[in-house]
Amino acid sequence: MAKTVKLMQGNEACTIGALAAGLEFYAGYPITPSTEIAELCAEELPKVGGKFIQMEDEIGSIAACIGASLTGKKAMTATSGPGFSLMQESIGYASLCEVPVVIIDVQRMGPSTGMPTSLAQGDVMQARWGTHGDHPVIALAPGNVRECFDLTIRAFDLAETYRVPVIVLSDETIGHMREKVVLPDPSEIRSVRRAAPSSPAGYKPYAAEEDGGVPLMAPFGEGYRWHVTGLFHNEAGRPTNSGEVADKLLRRLSRKIEKNADELADYxxxxxxxxxxxxxxxxxxxxxxxxxxxxxxxxxxxxxxxxxxxxxxxxxxxxxxxxxxxxxxxxxxxxxxxxxxxxxxxxxxxxxxxxxxxxxxxxxxxxxxxxxxxxxxxxxxxxxxxxxxxxxx
Amino acid sequence: MRVEFRLSGSGGQGLLLAGIVLAEAAILEGKNAVQTQSYGPEARGGSSKAEVVVSDEDIDYPKATDPDYLLALTSESYKTYGKLMGAGLVILDSSVTLDPEIKARTVSLPILKTAAEDIGKKVVANIVALGVLGGISGAATAQSLEAAVKNRVPKGTEELNLKALRAGLDLAKTAMPQVDWTMKRSKNER
Structure with missing residues (x-):
């Protein structure tokens, strides 16, 4: 099939990229300047058998995405600064529980409600340290409309590969800008899906083969038993208060990203x-x-x-x-x-x-x-x- | 050659759509185009601005820095953006009183009136304005503008909007004697 040449908006390109990467679930709460992403997901997801839910707020939105991801679905939400703030607690939860999820933050002027329709790039540190505790995170910043498409696909690939939340740090100008883009045929997109175990027997959801390794992730509802908790947990996923176990887990989570930093660096x-x-x-x-x-x-x-x-x-x-x-x-x-x-x-x-x-x-x-x-x-x-x-x- | 447009007026006049259609028409001709916008938090009213940059080359910066064309449909937008104009041309709705403080070259055209009286729908003033901009600038042909209008306007309103576009293109023709043709020169030659 031919390549598509189109006048396309950044937010639209993020959505088209997400769909090309295999997006199956979107939960969100509309907020300027990210709303076009929700609108387009609402329109397009049902056509491909996916689910769109408008939640009561951003806390519910990210929580729903985490739940969907645990069942094996590729999940995404989109928001702007105020909503991104509300999502922080659950971003930490996704980091510790190693749940892949993509969050698009179309930055606007803050802090607080700020200037809703105005450009800013003030969420850089929030993307890194917005949730408490040391935690792994990846954030990508598109610099044009085509990159909104490419980096959203990459965000899904990295989330699935490393079992981490990945943030696409867009902004009002990039998100609302329309430009000429040439998109590849969807059949050329090779997207990654998380590695899954082959049998429920002896499955340990948090057992990694090496330091900085990524455990196999079983989808809920397919016969695997595992426990997901925001408490520190052992390899079986059961809560622990052991400093030794906690230390080992947090260092592994951190190493997942650190040891792959060169591969992740993109500029x-x-x-x-x-x-x-x-x-x-x-x-x-x-x-x-x-x-x-x-x-x-x-x-x-x-x-x-x-x-x-x-x-x-x-x-x-x-x-x-x-x-x-x-x-x-x-x-x-x-x-x-x-x-x-x-x-x-x-x-x-x-x-x-x-x-x-x-x-x-x-x-x-x-x-x-x-x-x-x-x-x-x-x-x-x-x-x-x-x-x-x-x-x- | 880089050509910059700024479309200004009040929220709800549809200038964003006019900007999108202009950019799309340029792309249909194989040019590069970028469209950006700024607007207040209101859904209607308040000030609204759309910008379009059209170029045969790579566009690194997406906003208008020294517009070749300013469209102003309200007195407020004329006063705000008219003052910032350099060598470019102001295309003003004839309902707006000229301000002697604004020295930029200006043509006044009955855009709102054409929409309301000739077409019979105030809401298509944006597409009349699009025809004027396209006709005066030559950034896109009538054929590309028509195709882009058909792509972008709500289903069922194509004929109405095409009529508005043609009325705008006609207005542009009548305005040509007023327009100083030095506008056609590239910025490098200025």
Whole structure:
């Protein structure tokens, strides 16, 4: 079959991607700017034998998705900041109980109800640490409409592979933007399904073969007996208060992601080979960043762009590599410096890191990032370059 | 060549749909197009803005930075966005009084009136405006605009909307003598 060429919206592409990945269950509560995902799931899921439920709130939504996933279904919910906050407790539950689930967070201005229709990227740290306790999590950030499709599919694959909640960290601009996309034929999509045991005899739902291993997951309703609890549990899934068991479990959960960090790291690079002024960004901010980098190149400034598609685990190697060559790293983001904290940690003083935060709900104009690049190229200190970019601090 | 459009008015006028159809028409001709929007929390009323960028090349930044065309259907949107116009053209509904403070080149056209009186439906003003934008800018042919309208308007309203589109294209023709053709030049030549 032919490829599809379409004018498509980011939220729509997330939904089409989810369906291509084999989405079977959606539970959600509509919220701007994510609502189109729920609308389209309501329309499309029944056609493929799936289920759509509008729940009473976001707490119920994520809980329903976890339940559906335990029965072997591929489940997803979508929300924005306020709803994402409400989901945090159950995201921890899914992490500890190792239940695959995909959560799309189309970020808007917060905190609290904030500015519902305005752009922000303020949920970066919430995606990592929103639920209490150490826990494994993966977060991906699409940078255009096609990536909404691709990264939603990848989110399902990673959730199924590692038995973790995976967050697609979209934003108002990416979610609502429509652009020309060329999508592959659905038959070309190979999606992953969790590894299942072959027989109920002696099945231990939390027994992994190695440190950082992923246990086999049996679907409920097919003759397997297992216990799911948010208490720390042994390999059979029964609650425990043993520090030794808890320590071993939490380290394994953490290692699941840590030891695969290189494989999980995903990013797009432009003009990084000889780059002196590096821009590190993600999502909608990266579109402004890329436009600025290209303009600076035309002016003879050796600027380059590292756009992160994987946010968590943080792509440490790519950023560390960049810092070896760069004389300055500029981090434009629609928050007051969340990814910048990670960049600073990884760069570890190898070169100055300049935060370029914006929180007025309006996407960076390319000139704002361009001004920071040119100021850095002139050798201004980071504070001076921030002022050149019009940043009020 | 990158061409930027900003469509502004009040929520409920359907400017978002007009922007979507314009972008789709450009894509049907093999061009690249990106459409973005901004709007208030209200379902109707409040200010509403849709932007479309059309280009033969890769579009890295999706928003209008220096619009080639501003459509303004309300006085409020004219005052807000007219001031930001550089060398681009303002296409204003003739119900809006000209503001001497706004120096941008402007043509006034009876878009709302054409919808209400000639077509007989106020709600198709967005598609009349689409015809005007498409006709004046040449960003998409009448044929592509028609195909895109058919793809995107609610079922059963195709004929009504095609009539509105043609009325808009006719308005554009009558406006051409008013339009300074330097608009056709690329930004690089400015």
């Amino acid at each position: 797009a690079a432009e003009s990084l080979e000889d780059c002196e002024i590096a821009v590190v960004s993600f999502g909608s901010s990266a579109m402004s960043g890329l436009s600025a980098v290209r303009r600076a190149r035309k002016e003879g400034v050796k600027a380059g762009m590292l756009r992160l598609k994987t946010i968590w685990p943080f792509p440490e190697k790519a950023v560390a590599e960049l810092a070896k060559r760069a004389t300055r790293v500029i981090v434009p983001e629609m928050n007051l410096g969340q990814i910048a904290l990670e960049v600073e940690r990884v760069v570890a003083g190898a070169c100055p890191v300049q935060r370029l935060g914006k929180v007025n709900g309006e996407l960076f104009r390319p000139e704002e990032v361009y001004a920071a690049i040119m100021s850095a190229a002139r050798g201004d200190d980071a504070a001076g370059a921030g002022r050149a970019a019009g940043e009020a601090r």
